[in-house]
Amino acid sequence: MAHMENLPSVGSPGDIIQLSRVVMKTHNDGVYALFNKKFSSFALYEGKNGEDFLPYQCSLFRPRDHDSKFIAGMRKWLVDFHVDEGVNTFSFLREMREGQHANLVCKILHVCEIAKNEWMALVWDGTDSPPISINTNPEHKMDEQLPLQLEPSPPLSRDLLRTFPTVGTILRVIIDKVNQKHVLHLLNTGEWVKFISILCEVHAGLWCGVLTPFTKLRYLSNEDHFVLACQRSYNERLSLKLGRIPYWCFPWCSQITEVDYDHMPFATLMDVLTYSEATARFKCIIRVVAAFPWRAEDFSHHGTYRIRLTLEDPTARIHAFIYAEDGEKFFDGNPSIDVMTRKRDKLLGVAANNDGKGTNPASRNPPWVQCCLKSYYLDKNDIWGSRQYRIFGTKLAD
Incomplete structure (x- = not known):
């Protein structure tokens, strides 16, 4: 069996490979070149921008006098070559299906190593991925709640x-050890690429792409x-006034919340995370995908509301707290446990029975709602590291 390092490793899309002493075969209406490591050979050359005729990788290769003529002809042909893939063969991120x-x-925004022999590419096309039903136990401990990122x-x-x-949406694409050698060096930040046959999966309620042995990549200009x-x-x-609200809440979001700051423009959660000042106020349309504590009787401690919500929109997930007087505003005072439970279930998308009580809280489809957020910091010596978020000026309707 050939070692991976002995196989052709294409430096850039559009490079040229020369094969010698291969056997041409047909299979299922396809034509294939059968490479035998004992006597076949290959050579890899730079593509249309190459200036010399020396291969940058080869195996058992013996150059011939007329090779340079063929390579020059291929480079000239590549200048105007375009693959005809039709107009309907590619999807937006908003069209993904699990x-x-x-x-x-x-567009490749960033590539990073997330574990030993495992990398992740962050990619984007300007559209909003579909919202996902949440299928986790809402009563998990705080450190077992939904993660903010993959x-x-x-x-x-x-x-x-x-x-x-x-x-x-910024989609996380997982690159495992098998695909590292062949894919990683092709993923350059700032480049646009075509991912052909990428597997769309959902982990912890977040979309991710997975490269498989059948996935192909192609650079785009x-x-x-x-x-x-x-x-x-x-x-x-x-350019639109409402361009920052999620695609999936059109024509408008749920009316179960009311906000005090109608005049404020909408912001995405990525706007919130990257805002230039540590303390600021925002109005967003989000989904509440988790609450801690879960039980309504635990929302208040010695008469003071203390709740951590997990908010998401197509751009990000964050934790936001409801505290003290903001909680009294949110719940319209101090209603009964039954009333708060009913409000919580509506906010987090727990389906209700005919009697109005929640059914299975482990399967939820939270609605899109408006809320006001304010950012603040806990440590003046570490402003950005201690930055947190609170919900304010927002009321949860009956």
């Missing part, structure tokens, strides 16, 4: 987040019609 393979056109702690730095777009369409759609969205 467990299905998709062809996506995305990558292990510590989270991505604020400086890095500020380089990302603040509208549209900034002038490609797919890229131009994504950028044009994104720019049009930013």
Whole structure:
């Protein structure tokens, strides 16, 4: 069996491979070149931008006088070559379906190592991924609640987040050890790529893409019609007054919350995370996907509300607290346990029986709701590291 390091490793999409002494075969209407490691050979050359005729990788290769003529001809042909893949073969992130393979056109925002022999690429196309039903036990302990991101702690730095777009989902793409050698060096930050047959999965209620042995990658130029369409759609969205609200809450969000600051423009949670000042106020449309504590009788401690909610929109997840007088505003005073339980279930998307009581809290579909957020810090010596968020000026309707 050939070692991985002896196999062709293409440096860049569009590079040229020369095969010698291979046997041509047909199978299921396809044509294949059968490579025998005992006598077949290959050579890899730079593509259309190459200037010499020396291969950067080869095996058992013996150059011939007329090879340079063929390579020069291929480079000339590549200048105007385009793969005809049709206009309907690629999907937006908003069209992903769990467990299905998709062809996506995305911009690579960042690539990082998240564990030994496991990497992650963060990609984006300007659209909002579909909301996911939450299927976890809501009564888990605090450290067992839904994670804020798929990558292990510590989270991505604020400086890095500020380089990302603040509208549209940033999809995490998992790159395991098997795919590292062939894929990792092709994922360059700032480049647009086509992911062909990427598996769409959901982990902890968050979308992620998984590269499989059948996934293919292809670079795109900034002038490609797919890229131009994504950028044009994104720019049009930013120009709209309501362009920062989630795609999935149109024509409008649920009316179960009321906010005091109707005049404030909407912000995404990525806007909140990357805002230039540590203390600020925002109005967002979000889903509440978790609450701690879960039981309504534990919301108040010695008469003071203390609740941690997990909020999400298509751009991010954050924790936000309801505390003291903000809790009294949120719940309209100090209602009975039954009333607070009913309000909690509506907010977190717990389906109700005919008698109005919640059924299975482990399967929830939270509605999109408005809320006001304020950011603050706990330590003046570590303003950004101690930054947190509270819900204020928001009332949960009966």
